[in-house]
Amino acid sequence: MAVSKLYLVPTPVGNxxxxxxxxxxxxxxxxxxxxxxxxxxxxxxxxxxxxNKMQSHHKFNEHQTTEWLIAxxxxxxxxxxxxxxGTPGISDPGFLLARACVQAxxxxxxxPGATAFVPxxxxxxxxxxxxxxxGFLPQKKGRKTRLEALVEESRTLxxxxxxxxxxxxxxxxxxxxxxxxxxxxxxxxxxKFEETVHGxxxxxxxxxxxxxxxxxxxxxxxxxxxx
Numbered sequence: 001m002a003v004s005k006l007y008l009v010p011t012p013v014g015n016x017x018x019x020x021x022x023x024x025x026x027x028x029x030x031x032x033x034x035x036x037x038x039x040x041x042x043x044x045x046x047x048x049x050x051x052n053k054m055q056s057h058h059k060f061n062e063h064q065t066t067e068w069l070i071a072x073x074x075x076x077x078x079x080x081x082x083x084x085x086g087t088p089g090i091s092d093p094g095f096l097l098a099r100a101c102v103q104a105x106x107x108x109x110x111x112p113g114a115t116a117f118v119p120x121x122x123x124x125x126x127x128x129x130x131x132x133x134x135g136f137l138p139q140k141k142g143r144k145t146r147l148e149a150l151v152e153e154s155r156t157l158x159x160x161x162x163x164x165x166x167x168x169x170x171x172x173x174x175x176x177x178x179x180x181x182x183x184x185x186x187x188x189x190x191x192k193f194e195e196t197v198h199g200x201x202x203x204x205x206x207x208x209x210x211x212x213x214x215x216x217x218x219x220x221x222x223x224x225x226x227x
Contacts, residue, residue, distance in 0.1 A: 162216070
């Protein structure tokens with residue numbers, strides 16, 4: 001394995017069988033594994049018999065630890081960064097460290113692997129040749145401004161959302177984009193109770209008002225159609 005390299009290693013978003021052979025090998029061979037939550041990653045490592053040194057790296061400490069990690073990488077160490085689920089940097093920690101590595105001339109390699117929005121987008125039946133990934137909308141400040149900016153967007157829109165805000169977000173999307181805008185909602189991607197519901201924003205809003213939202217959600221919304 002090459003020295004002085006940061007590996008961004010995707011981990012399963014649900015089904016552990018989605019872990020790749022290459023990801024397992026890299027996690028076994030690096031000098032250090034950075035984990036968003038060491039308890040969650042500890043379960044993953046135990047399942048695949050990966051016995052390696054692990055350290056916390058999350059949104060609350062990444063500003064403080066990045067300089068130290070860069071120094072170790074420049075010293076010839078190899079480090080793997082994982083998030084709790086999916087690909088690091090996609091609505092998870094990873095960007096700051098990857099950027100710092102690029103600026104310091106350290107090689108960064110992202111392994112292919114699980115990302116929740118890709119299967120949700122494909123399952124949606126909406127155009128996927130061009131799309132706009134929005135991740136999580138701002139919870140408070142800037143939320144209305146962001147929604148207003150998306151009104152004229154013609155590409156398919158992709159959002160992440162928690163079960164506690166799904167109905168609120170669908171309601172606001174209907175308000176800003178129109179109740180008849182086609183959409184789909186996927187939850188628990190690759191897990192036992194995986195589900196995708198299709199319909200208009202109005203229909204989806206009614207569905208998840210009647211059925212308590214559970215799990216992690218991906219919302220896919222059709223872009224504005226020019227008449």
